[in-house]
Amino acid sequence: MVNKSLLRLACIAFFAAVIIGRTSAQQIAATPPMGWNSYNCYGSAVHEDEVKANARYLAKYLKPYGWQYVVVDFLWSYDNPPGSNIGNPFQKNLQDGSFIPWLTMDKWGRLLPQPTKFPSAFGGKGFKPLGDYVHSLGLKFGIHVMRGIPRQAVWAKSPVLGTKGITADMIADTTSKCDWMNHMYGLDMSKPGAQKYLNSILDLYASWGVDFIKVDDISRPYHTAEIEGYHKAIVHTKRPIVLSISPGETPLKDGDHVKKYANQWRMADDFWDNWKELLHMFNYARNWQGMGGPGHWPDCDMLQIGKLSKRGPVGPERYSKFTDNELLTHMTFWCIYRSPLMMGGNMPENRPYDLKLLSNNEVLAVNQTGQNPKELYHNDESMVWYSQVPGSKDIYAAVFNLKNEDSDVSLNLLALGLKGKVTVRDLWAKKNMGSYENTYQQKINKHGAALFRLSAINR
Structure with missing residues (x-):
């Protein structure tokens, strides 16, 4: 006969574990995350040595001020040809239905870093060696991913790890496509195995030591079920991984939902070093004021400070086109608003003024500790x-x-x-x-x- 008291206690323990799991995912990013992202200076063409150089700079000059994340942005599974700038793999069907170019992928349909750009990933090691290096500096490691599942995995009918008989083509929504990147399909989260696939990729990222993921093509349009899926997959790993979603404009009507399931979300499309874009950002921020708080932050996008666009993605290689006064406005607003602070420039090439903007402890305290920012x-x-x-x-x-x-x-x-x-x-x-x-x-x-x-x- 079942002991009802023990059964009741077991149920309480189960639901408590679920609640604690959900809560812990929101307890990370208690303050706006601070770090560096490779996109604005390297596009898709960043190499491992460049990531390490930025990590070393961050550790030496900025870690004492609270900067900690080192994030590899998009297309790390794509082999940029030597000397190429930003790459956008045009996946097209060959006569047999396969795709070119072929992205680096394991048998479970999970993308892997391309060893020609990340030599330590050779032999199926993935990003673990690079993650270990970043962690050895006392920093945290992050990656960019595109929403969904690779089209080549769907063509190959890759099996979904943790399932019996479910393959990639059975969980993909082939009508759900990114309008500016054509190597992924969305996931139909109502299909058996879809959540298992997300769990499998987050388990892989956790094994690499990933502390931050930026999921792209998910907040405009707003993909409710997939956002919840990534959140559940993070909880499943039991690793405190920050969930950042992009690009904007994230719909205001989904504010309550995004606060619950993501740690930061983009308010606007990609932001660049242009005064008019900075003025527009004030308007976006005004719409979202009052929505930020521990574990959930409206994101003004990356800091356009220092050396930009070394290999794309927008315009020629340059130092930020912002004047010194505009850079001061840029950094001041990101701090008073409590936006996440992700440095976009190639930091080893920082000028003295760039470093000064990033290393004022009294200014950074406004970003990390100021409460309830409002426009007067x-x-x-x-x-x-x-x-x-x-x-x-x-x-x-x-x-x-x-x-x-x-x-x-x-x-x-x-x-x-x-x-x-x-x-x-x-x-x-x-x-x-x-x-x-x-x-x-x-x-x-x-x-x-x-x-x-x-x-x-x-x-």
Whole structure:
């Protein structure tokens, strides 16, 4: 006879484990992730030695400030021809129905890193050696993946690991295709084996030591079932892996869902070093204000700082086209808004000013600790955002000059709830500016910004 008390306890334990598993996936990324991503400087053509060089730079210069992720972006399974820039494998059917070019893939339909670009992956080792190297520096390792399952796996009818008799063609949704990358099909998550396939690839990534995955072609249009599938697969691994989804614009109507199942999500399409795009980003961020918090962050996209587009993907090789003032605005807004901070430039080529932007501990504290960022006001000439300093009544305030000329910009202290005398500290300069009542005013360069900590005296 079944002991009802033991059965009841077993059920409680089971559901508690499920709840804890779900919760733990959201407990990671308690603060906005900070790191480097290869896309903006190398496109699809990054090589292992370049990833390692950026990892070493991050460990030496930025790890003390909280930077930790090293992320290999897209098409790591594709063999870029020598000297090529960004690659987009055009998969077409041969006479027998097979695909060219053939991406590096195991017998279970799971893509593997191409050994000509990642020599340590030779012999089926995957990204584990590179992940181990990144971890040896005290950092965390991440990869980019495309939503779904490789078309070549569907053609080959690759078996799905962990199932009996289920093959890739039985779980693919061949009507679900990315409109700018043609080597994957979507997954029909209602089909038996679809979740098992996602579990199998996340198990593989976990065995490589992956700490962060950026899943592309999933948030615009918004693929609800597949997003839940990746989340479940991460929980299944029992490894704390950050789930980042892209590209934007993620639909606002799905805000509650994305907060539950992803750790960060793109608000806009790819962001580049253009002042008009920066102005547009303010609008996207305004729409999403109030939605960020521990474990779930609206993402302004990568930092366009330093050396960009060494091998594509957009424009010629260059240092960021942003002026120094615009770079200051760029970094200041990402910090006050609490966006994830993913450096896009090739860091070994950083200029002194680039490093200065990335290594101000007082500024980075705004990104990592500021609470409830909000816009105070905006118009065509200026903008102010603010957040709360945890454990105090102090305020972080970011002031932006949007005009095409240097201008005095005023900060209304009363509107921020600060009465009487207020101490103003300039966080970029790490300098106290004095005490003021009611209003603080400062000249700010064209397209520039300032970031302050405001402390009421005797409050």
